[in-house]
Amino acid sequence: MKMKRLSLLLLGSITMLSAAAQTTYRVTDAKSLQQAISKAIGRTGEKVVIQLQAGRYELDSTLIIPYSLAASLTITGSGQAASIIAGDKQVKLTWNPAGNGMFTAPYDAKGKNPDRLFLDGKPLTMARYPDLDTTERHYNGAAADAISDERVATWKNPNGAYIHALHEGEWGGFHYVVTGRDASGKLVYEGGWQNNRPAPMHNRYRMVENVYEELNTPGEWFYDAEKKLIFLIPPKGTNLNKAVFSVSRITDLIRIGGNAAMPVRNIVLQQLAFSNNNRSFMLTREPLLRSDWTIYRGGAILLEQTENITIRDCSFSGLGGNAVFLSGYNKQDTISGNLIEQIGASGILFVGRPEAVRSPAFRYGESVPWNVMDLTPGPKSNAYPQECVASDNLIRYIGQVEKQVAGITIDMAAFITADHNTIYHTPRAGINIGDGCWGGHLVSFNDVFETVLETGDHGAYNSWGRDRFWSPDRKITDSIVPAQKGIEYLDVQYPITLKNNRFQCDHGWDIDLDDGSSNYVIVDNICLNGGLKLREGYHRTVSNNIIINNSFHPHVWQKNSGDRFTHNLVTTPYAPIQMKDWGDVVDSNFFVQADGLRQARALDLDEHSTTGDPLFVDAASGNYTLQQLSPVFAIGFHQVDLNIGVQSPRLKKLAAAPVIRPLALQQKEQSAQQTEESHQKPESKKIQWLGATLKTVETMAERSAAGLHETRGVLVLVCPPGSVAANQGLQVGDVILEIANLAINDTAMMREALEKGKSANRLPFTIQRNQSTRKIDIAIR
DSSP, X not given: OOOOOEEEEEETTEEEEEETTEEEEEEOSHHHHHHHHHHHTTSTTOEEEEEEOSEEEEOSSXXXXXXXXXXXXXXXXXXXXXXXXXXXXXXXXXXXXXXXXXXXXXXXXXXXXXXXXXXXXXXXXXXXXXXOOXXXXXXXXXXXXXXXXXXXXXXXXXXXXXXXXXXXXXSSEEEEEEEEEOTTSOEEEEEOTTBSSOOOEEEEEEEEESOGGGOOSTTEXXXXXXXXXXXXXXXXXXXXXXOOEEEEOOSOOEEEEOBTTBOEEEEEEESOEEEOOOOOGGGOOEEOTTSSBEEOSOSSEEEESEEEEEEESOEEESOSSOSEEEESSEESOEXXXXXXXXXXXXXXXXXXXXXXXXXXXXXTTOOOOTTTSOOOOSOSSSOSEESOEEESOEEESOOSSOSSOEEEEEESOBSOEEESOEEEOOSSEEEEEOOOSSBOOEEESOEEEEESSSOOSOEEEEEOOOXXXXXXXXXXXXXXXXXXXXXXXXXXOBOEEEESOEEEESSSEEEEEOTTXXXXXXXXXXXXXXXXXXXXXXXXXXXXXXXXXOOEEEBSOOTTOOOEEESOEESSOOOOBSOSOOOSEEESOEESSHHHHHHHHHTTOOTTOEESOOOEEEGGGTEEEEOTTOGGGGGTOOOOOOOOSOOSHHHHHHOOOOOOOOOOOSTTOOOHHHHHHHOOOOGGGOEEETTEEEEEOOSHHHHHHHTOSSSOSEEEEEOOTTSHHHHTTOOTTOEEEEETTEEOOSHHHHHHHHHHTTTSSEEEEEEEETTEEEEEEEEOO
């Protein structure tokens, strides 16, 4: 038997083993890890392994892999979470009593104030108001007076304080840093660029941190840069003489990326743990085309200009921002078998570069006129993720700082597969696709629940399609698409498929296709609570889905949309908003509640649909397999395969499951979400005015369709051509928000405002139209 030659070389803290065509480096600290990477990437044509021994690898700077000449490079840990690549560094602190349970320790940050302080590896709370309360829905505690004049007056030096607040419409959040006070003593701050839909911060859901005067609770800390002191109220039971403290130092832990001529290829990261880096919320400012998002291109791992990179069986915990970010060109990369939890922002992001997009626009209200638009289909470069996979990942408890986040995010990418992931406990979406560029995605066998927990008007699965063809003014879109046939396919070239997923959302929709989302195939999914919403778009085929305790929500469809809704099982009546056109076909569906079928037929829909008890095997436990004699088969329905969620035994043991609610066989029994949507005021609350029919905005669906930040205003339901209201400029779908500078919340307030202004011939109105406000003058008599 021929023996392979084995050589052993000790290089400081690196042990190098060579056998045949493979070289292995064994490392024990961050310095030796960087040295091993530098050596490994230069070993032309070899298989190289870097093995991290158990322990902490505290980085002073980001590990960068700019190229690799090796045939393959594997960087591996020593068992699950045993080899920790950390963004923090242990510090020796000498604590001195300062009274009232407070202690101080000298610490020279050398101009880089610590963003996070850890005690025995766990993050402590930066001094904040209101105090941390994990039972509170928003920010673990929010208060309307967080930055009130009265409270601010009690702060000696607020410079460097952070303000966190939801968007006024609860569409994600904002973050600001205080830079001083003005002459009147009011705070001066900058920021708010973390959301691509500008608005005021929410008047109730806000909090402030990094303020010395708010240091009052065990577990809170504050750093005084002038005194070079850390102030701490230790958690109860802490022995400061034995406790290990560390301070975060860097934001990105590993960056792998080459250039267009030489992408980095064939690298595997496995069985590594990533933790305790800086938060990135003030770096989140690049707009993602016309989606509601801005992003920071960074995270624990950043990939750009790569091919065939694999990140598997790793854990990402205690991070301040994103876990894994694939930016620009990345091809056939795989992110699988990972645990991502307790992080500040998003889990896995596939985001291309805007320079790959033809005729891009970067704000909701912007659009490129079609007569100057680049009408060439598809991307103009390859600077986008393509043929990449996110599979078998457990993603939970994300967005602990930033609120415009998702477990998996896809923007400006093509042929991304997201399958067999379990995603739950998120402040916004579980899976979000921000635009149609360039389609071909497969989203399948995912289990997504406990979503949209801190925000609103969103979905467990959420998408936008504000592509080249789309305008916020539906009349413009209705005119462009027939005139330029195929324009709606220029960006979303290939269908986006959602199949065999289970979605659940309590503060929005289980599946929410918003603003222009087009070219979709949605089949064999189970929606547990929030229903399925299709706002305007084109060419959506929805078939063989099970919608529990809710229904189908069509909103403001385009003319000749080509949409199809067939062979679905719904529980409650449809919930249309401002629907004039119903696509190609809505038929051959099954209604659990008989009134749903009656209402659908009143709209000239569902001629071949039916109703009854679906005869699930065990709806109480969430088993929606149909019994052999189920009447649902008669509409052409087939069984739904739901071998969903993570598959690896390690992650299956950790994963939770959604709460299953009783099936609402009768109309009065329905989900909390559907109850909110169907809670209409009596018909008598509709009013007639100037020939138009008006009603109070009452539901989240009406609010969403109009793009309102609050559930208030008076909606124009009917406005006949030639009526006085139409001649004065009102349109169906308008929402009256103010009359003569008086806020209008409902029809009663509108009557009062008109009564007060009855002596005038004309009054100024503020209305919402096409998701933006405008002012018009209306002759009231």
